[in-house]
Amino acid sequence: MPLTIPREEYMEQGHTACAGCGAALSMRYMLKAAGPKTALAIPACCWSVVPGEFPATNLKVPLLYTPFAAAGAAISGLREGLDAQGKEDYNVFAFAGDGGTADIGLQGLSAAMERGHNVIYIMYDNEAYMNTGIQRSGSTPYGAWTTTTPVGMKRDFKKQNKKFVADLMIAQNVPYVATATIGYPEDLERKISIAKSIKGPKFIQILSPCPPGWYHNSADTVKISRLAVESKVFPLYEFRNGKFSLFKPGKTARLTDYLSLQGRFAHLKDDEIKVIEESVNERWSYLLKKEQS
Amino acid sequence: MTGNEAVAAGVKLSNVKVIAAYPITPQTTIVEKLAEMVANGELNSKFIEVESEHSAMSAVTASEMTGVRSFTASSSHGLLYMHEALHWAAGMRLPLVMTVVNRAIGPPWSIWGEHTDSFNQKDTGWLQMYCETNQEAMDSILLGYKIAENNKLLLPVMNMLDAFTLSHTSEPVEVRSHSTAADYLGELELESKMDFNNPAGYGSIVPPDGPFMEMKKDMRDSMYNATNAIKKEITTFNDLFNAELPGLTENFMMEDADYALITLGAISSTAKYTIRKLRERGQKVGLIRLYFYRPFPGEEIVKAVKGLKGLGVVERNLSFGQRGPTFEDVATALYGRVDVPMRNYVVGLGGRDVRVKDYELMFENLVEGNNEIEWVNVEAR
Amino acid sequence: MPFLPITYASTSTKILSSWRTSKPVIDYTKCTRCAICWKFCPDVAIDLVVDSRLKSPNEKFSSLEAPSIDYDHCKGCGICETECPFGAIEMVREEE
Numbered sequence: 001m002p003l004t005i006p007r008e009e010y011m012e013q014g015h016t017a018c019a020g021c022g023a024a025l026s027m028r029y030m031l032k033a034a035g036p037k038t039a040l041a042i043p044a045c046c047w048s049v050v051p052g053e054f055p056a057t058n059l060k061v062p063l064l065y066t067p068f069a070a071a072g073a074a075i076s077g078l079r080e081g082l083d084a085q086g087k088e089d090y091n092v093f094a095f096a097g098d099g100g101t102a103d104i105g106l107q108g109l110s111a112a113m114e115r116g117h118n119v120i121y122i123m124y125d126n127e128a129y130m131n132t133g134i135q136r137s138g139s140t141p142y143g144a145w146t147t148t149t150p151v152g153m154k155r156d157f158k159k160q161n162k163k164f165v166a167d168l169m170i171a172q173n174v175p176y177v178a179t180a181t182i183g184y185p186e187d188l189e190r191k192i193s194i195a196k197s198i199k200g201p202k203f204i205q206i207l208s209p210c211p212p213g214w215y216h217n218s219a220d221t222v223k224i225s226r227l228a229v230e231s232k233v234f235p236l237y238e239f240r241n242g243k244f245s246l247f248k249p250g251k252t253a254r255l256t257d258y259l260s261l262q263g264r265f266a267h268l269k270d271d272e273i274k275v276i277e278e279s280v281n282e283r284w285s286y287l288l289k290k291e292q293s
Numbered sequence: 294m295t296g297n298e299a300v301a302a303g304v305k306l307s308n309v310k311v312i313a314a315y316p317i318t319p320q321t322t323i324v325e326k327l328a329e330m331v332a333n334g335e336l337n338s339k340f341i342e343v344e345s346e347h348s349a350m351s352a353v354t355a356s357e358m359t360g361v362r363s364f365t366a367s368s369s370h371g372l373l374y375m376h377e378a379l380h381w382a383a384g385m386r387l388p389l390v391m392t393v394v395n396r397a398i399g400p401p402w403s404i405w406g407e408h409t410d411s412f413n414q415k416d417t418g419w420l421q422m423y424c425e426t427n428q429e430a431m432d433s434i435l436l437g438y439k440i441a442e443n444n445k446l447l448l449p450v451m452n453m454l455d456a457f458t459l460s461h462t463s464e465p466v467e468v469r470s471h472s473t474a475a476d477y478l479g480e481l482e483l484e485s486k487m488d489f490n491n492p493a494g495y496g497s498i499v500p501p502d503g504p505f506m507e508m509k510k511d512m513r514d515s516m517y518n519a520t521n522a523i524k525k526e527i528t529t530f531n532d533l534f535n536a537e538l539p540g541l542t543e544n545f546m547m548e549d550a551d552y553a554l555i556t557l558g559a560i561s562s563t564a565k566y567t568i569r570k571l572r573e574r575g576q577k578v579g580l581i582r583l584y585f586y587r588p589f590p591g592e593e594i595v596k597a598v599k600g601l602k603g604l605g606v607v608e609r610n611l612s613f614g615q616r617g618p619t620f621e622d623v624a625t626a627l628y629g630r631v632d633v634p635m636r637n638y639v640v641g642l643g644g645r646d647v648r649v650k651d652y653e654l655m656f657e658n659l660v661e662g663n664n665e666i667e668w669v670n671v672e673a674r
Numbered sequence: 675m676p677f678l679p680i681t682y683a684s685t686s687t688k689i690l691s692s693w694r695t696s697k698p699v700i701d702y703t704k705c706t707r708c709a710i711c712w713k714f715c716p717d718v719a720i721d722l723v724v725d726s727r728l729k730s731p732n733e734k735f736s737s738l739e740a741p742s743i744d745y746d747h748c749k750g751c752g753i754c755e756t757e758c759p760f761g762a763i764e765m766v767r768e769e770e
Contacts, residue, residue, distance in 0.1 A: 004709075007722075009718055011718060012718065013685070013686050013719055014686045014687065014747055018749075019693060019716075019749035019751035020717070020749075021716050028718065036492075039359070039487060048498065049498055051494055051685070052498070052688070053499065053500050053503060054498065054503045054504065055682065056494075056685045057682045057684075057685065058684075058685040059492065059494070060492055061489075061492050062492045062493060062495065063492070064355060064358055064487065064495045065496035065497065066355070066381070070347065073349070073351035074351050074354070075355070076355070077311065077313065077355030077357075078356065078487075080352075081310070081355065081360070081361045081588060082359050084338070085361060087359075093746075107344060108345070109350065109407070115342065120522075133679035185713055185714075220756060221716070221753055222714050222753055223756055235695075247602035278639050287509070380757075385678075386678055446676075485675075493680045493681055493682055494680070494681040496680075497680075508677045508678075508679055511676050511677035515676055
């Protein structure tokens with residue numbers, strides 16, 4: 001059977017990601033498409049620990065660790081440093097979590113995209129500060145339990161909607177913006193390849209389920225990723241040269257199929273699920289309209 | 294040329310390949326000048342107009358990591374905003390050079406000179422040099438890269454010049470020969486640069502039983518042990534460019550001095566003027582100016598203060614709940630080695646003038662020795 | 675040269691089998707060599723190998739590359755079992 005994604009591995013075994021880590025798959029897929037001529041910047045996030053302790057690294061590309069808020073600036077510096085040496089054919093990637101992208105790193109990201117460096121920023125979105133122990137981020141969805149939205153007697157789950165960073169990047173008119181998730185590796189590979197082929201700034205948000213953070217069975221990581229798309233909770237889209245296209249999944253799933261596999265939503269009552277359902281539908285119509293306009 | 298123009302000229306002489314900077318008064322005219330040089334094709338450098346100082350330092354850290362000479366400049370609050378990234382650059386052992394135009398820290402807002410901004414960074418692993426003249430501001434860029442890029446050191450260098458007094462004031466400056474400078478510095482050859490054939494993790498996590506302490510000790514040892522190499526490098530520089538850089542410190546009329554002050558930066562010039570004046574009146578006074586602050590020139594100070602009857606440490610910065618940092622550092626250097634009565638004088642905060650009569654007062658206080666004063670040229674409240 | 679915080683060594687020498695509570699076992703008679711398990715392994719712990727000992731009753735599959743679990747690096751997440759369309763992988767509890 002021919003393989004549907006590249007065979008080459010640039011991520012080695014022996015890394016310290018949790019069992020069933022979605023972010024590990026995100027890295028594995030990203031590097032397959034990126035190839036060996038790639039410089040990587042990683043700010044504080046799970047992946048600042050996953051590659052391994054001194055003296056080891058599990059990546060077969062050079063990786064610069066950066067301060068939390070510095071991914072956007074670091075890829076800017078890497079790009080200009082390489083270009084100054086005529087190494088324009090090398091790729092420069094950021095690989096940052098949702099905290100480092102939607103929250104503390106948003107300014108640096110926005111500015112790097114605005115300056116137009118030839119870089120690819122990957123946000124692996126596991127919807128909370130997982131490396132520090134599951135604290136709420138701007139990218140955490142409504143309804144989720146986290147250690148800083150602990151539900152408790154006063155039903156203090158996250159009451160605000162998820163900040164969709166990819167939408168912000170479209171608002172900035174970044175030349176290529178896409179959402180992807182690890183349940184669709186071929187689609188993810190294709191999007192990274194497109195991003196590589198476009199000169200200028202690119203942004204891809206990859207939903208990356210997190211078994212300990214989402215309280216789901218580690219065996220369900222890929223399944224949940226697909227359910228997120230099929231239930232329209234995490235729509236897959238592409239924005240290229242000002243044109244927006246939305247992926248309509250052939251198979252659809254109910255919202256509760258997605259929620260019920262995750263302990264972080266276990267406390268939700270029917271009316272609270274209804275709130276999520278309404279916002280999912282609202283967002284889907286908004287995206288459909290965006291595609292038509 | 295102004296101090297800021299001199300810095301820009303030094304950057305051009307150093308053949309810097311990547312510049313990232315964010316504007317802050319009084320640093321702006323440095324980066325404006327550099328942007329102009331890049332725009333005119335005088336300087337073949339990438340210029341990243343970052344959105345913050347944290348990003349400026351993070352960007353040049355990354356570009357230096359690819360193996361190209363990089364530069365930034367900042368001041369005051371901008372420098373404080375860089376603080377985290379300063380540690381990052383030093384910890385990665387990257388030979389960056391940056392210029393700091395020393396400006397006060399608010400609130401209340403003040404755009405004028407004092408040294409608190411860079412004193413707050415003295416523990417980040419950067420070498421620190423305080424310039425007295427615009428010529429020094431230019432020369433210190435070239436010298437800074439030479440020292441930082443020494444394979445035994447590989448630590449970044451921070452050059453200071455005082456807001457407005459140097460940054461925006463014109464003085465005669467001799468621009469060093471471009472070809473001599475090019476030969477002197479050569480191309481950056483950073484062995485530890487990002488290598489695509491032998492990919493590595495740069496800055497990976499180190500557990501408590503890993504070599505974390507050893508790495509930090511190596512940084513500290515490298516800085517301590519750099520003093521001889523720096524002194525040699527200064528001599529070479531002076532010979533090559535016919536320049537007049539001092540050593541780690543400058544001793545002014547110290548040979549037979551009974552009383553002396555320690556100063557840093559531009560306010561040293563007024564101190565020297567005062568000393569000449571007092572010498573005419575027969576007072577045996579002198580000055581030790583600290584050109585380098587990190588590594589701290591303790592040995593030089595020990596040698597210079599032997600036999601003094603009084604030493605005043607002039608502080609253009611502030612620490613709360615303890616005496617000034619320079620006073621502490623000097624006292625540490627002298628502890629158990631030389632016994633000299635010491636006084637600490639806080640001057641010139643927020644751009645307050647440090648006048649001839651202020652220095653006269655300090656010397657008078659050192660000589661009389663009765664009432665201890667700490668603040669100079671301050672209104673009683 | 676200074677002591678630099680730069681890491682070159684491979685992590686693949688690290689044995690992570692103790693992380694597991696159960697391990698995936700492939701039934702090669704059911705396996706169609708589709709490589710879906712290889713594709714979805716977050717630990718890069720499934721190799722594709724040509725091995726005549728990994729027999730399939732279906733001749734068509736025998737010459738193809740078969741998945742082989744690298745038990746030194748498998749953390750036992752169970753994604754392969756969930757994703758296998760042919761029910762050819764079963765998670766088996768590790769002995770104490």
